[in-house]
Amino acid sequence: MMTDLNKALIEYCLRIADNSLIHAQRISEWTGHGPILEEDIAMSNMALDLIGQSRGFYTYAAQLEGNGKTEDIYAFHRGEREFRNKLMVELPDNKDFGFTMMKLFLNGCFDYLMFRDLMKSTDETISGLAAKSIKEVTYHVRHSGEWVVRLGDGTAESHQRIQNSLNELWSFTNELFEQDSIDELLISNGIAFDKESVRNEWTKMVTEIFAKATLSIPENTTYFASGGLKGVHSEHFGFLLAEMQYLPRMYPDAVW
Amino acid sequence: MVTLDVREIWDLLNSIPDPEVPAISIVELGVVRDVRLTDSNVQVDITPTYSGCPALKSMEEQIRAKLLLVGLTPLIKTIYKPAWTTDWMSDETKEKLRAYGIAPPDKISFENLHPFANNDKGPVACPFCSSTDTSLTSRFGSTACKALHFCNACCQPFEQFKCH
Numbered sequence: 022m023m024t025d026l027n028k029a030l031i032e033y034c035l036r037i038a039d040n041s042l043i044h045a046q047r048i049s050e051w052t053g054h055g056p057i058l059e060e061d062i063a064m065s066n067m068a069l070d071l072i073g074q075s076r077g078f079y080t081y082a083a084q085l086e087g088n089g090k091t092e093d094i095y096a097f098h099r100g101e102r103e104f105r106n107k108l109m110v111e112l113p114d115n116k117d118f119g120f121t122m123m124k125l126f127l128n129g130c131f132d133y134l135m136f137r138d139l140m141k142s143t144d145e146t147i148s149g150l151a152a153k154s155i156k157e158v159t160y161h162v163r164h165s166g167e168w169v170v171r172l173g174d175g176t177a178e179s180h181q182r183i184q185n186s187l188n189e190l191w192s193f194t195n196e197l198f199e200q201d202s203i204d205e206l207l208i209s210n211g212i213a214f215d216k217e218s219v220r221n222e223w224t225k226m227v228t229e230i231f232a233k234a235t236l237s238i239p240e241n242t243t244y245f246a247s248g249g250l251k252g253v254h255s256e257h258f259g260f261l262l263a264e265m266q267y268l269p270r271m272y273p274d275a276v277w
Numbered sequence: 278m279v280t281l282d283v284r285e286i287w288d289l290l291n292s293i294p295d296p297e298v299p300a301i302s303i304v305e306l307g308v309v310r311d312v313r314l315t316d317s318n319v320q321v322d323i324t325p326t327y328s329g330c331p332a333l334k335s336m337e338e339q340i341r342a343k344l345l346l347v348g349l350t351p352l353i354k355t356i357y358k359p360a361w362t363t364d365w366m367s368d369e370t371k372e373k374l375r376a377y378g379i380a381p382p383d384k385i386s387f388e389n390l391h392p393f394a395n396n397d398k399g400p401v402a403c404p405f406c407s408s409t410d411t412s413l414t415s416r417f418g419s420t421a422c423k424a425l426h427f428c429n430a431c432c433q434p435f436e437q438f439k440c441h
Contacts, residue, residue, distance in 0.1 A: 073329025149358030
């Protein structure tokens with residue numbers, strides 16, 4: 022009989038893994054379409070890091086759940102309502118490089134703080150995966166942050182476009198900090214971290230870069246998107262999964 | 278029947294080149310973390326360089342193949358703690374990288390650990406002509422562990438093993 026704590030831990034791992042995997046899937050769409058070769062390579066590299074991070078958390082969840090579960094089952098044989106990624110990372114980029122960079126930056130700053138705090142987790146596997154992932158995320162934030170500054174403090178056109186990206190994505194930032202009873206149970210056991218406790222630090226981080234980029238955080242945002250924690254996604258998500266899961270569903274015996 | 282001791286197994290693994298940077302071995306790279314003899318077999322712990330490193334699988338297969346040849350069926354385990362770092366490379370290993378044409382990684386410092394830290398370490402020395410008149414072309418290179426630079430002195434692009 023599985024304990025409530027173990028059930029919560031599995032759910033927690035899936036949330037982190039889903040977010041990284043779906044983010045990676047979106048970023049990987051740039052492969053072969055980057056504005057310049059170096060950025061094309063950068064996107065593939067960052068996607069690869071994120072896929073690697075998700076695999077670590079999926080594998081741990083599979084080990085906890087047992088029952089023949091594998092990382093592939095989580096990634097390829099679950100439907101929309103079972104995925105726990107945040108809505109921001111599933112949004113289509115519509116070939117706007119600045120939009121992708123802004124998304125990488127906003128989510129990356131959160132991931133950086135998350136992994137920094139999870140390194141102190143009482144769960145050895147979680148703290149190990151966090152210590153591994155934080156180095157990669159740090160590098161991604163440096164890269165995307167530089168682009169946010171370059172585009173924001175660039176031409177009138179690049180400034181306007183990245184400001185528009187920020188305006189659009191800002192409604193999706195509140196979800197980064199959403200938590201529920203799963204988090205609470207794990208926080209009380211020293212396994213998880215309190216997302217609310219890093220909100221100010223996150224705001225300080227992004228504000229610092231936006232000041233350099235001459236960008237402003239939209240004021241009077243009245244609507245904040247929500248739903249990832251409950252598996253309620255945007256209209257874009259089913260199409261993303263259809264593409265990502267096509268091969269293993271079409272050829273069920275295919276293996277890596 | 279195990280006929281090799283732990284030291285000999287380490288030596289054997291040290292003969293396996295990194296599939297992406299064959300100038301150094303997987304032991305020198307720091308991927309092999311531990312070798313333990315059990316009653317009837319051997320357990321090898323490995324750790325990925327980057328979370329998504331596609332070469333890890335190939336390294337695992339090469340370890341298995343190498344040990345099968347001497348009659349061992351290893352149990353290979355991937356571990357994440359402690360997280361891999363380029364600081365595990367010896368000076369000798371870094372020199373091998375340089376001689377191969379890849380600028381070796383520096384020691385880890387504060388700017389590697391915070392995304393907004395000022396990176397004022399200066400340019401990376403060219404592995405071909407040693408000039409420091411170089412510039413960063415791209416933070417990301419042909420593999421997860423490398424960045425691209427250009428040497429203005431000898432007009433050569435070169436790769437740097439990222440400090441990680």
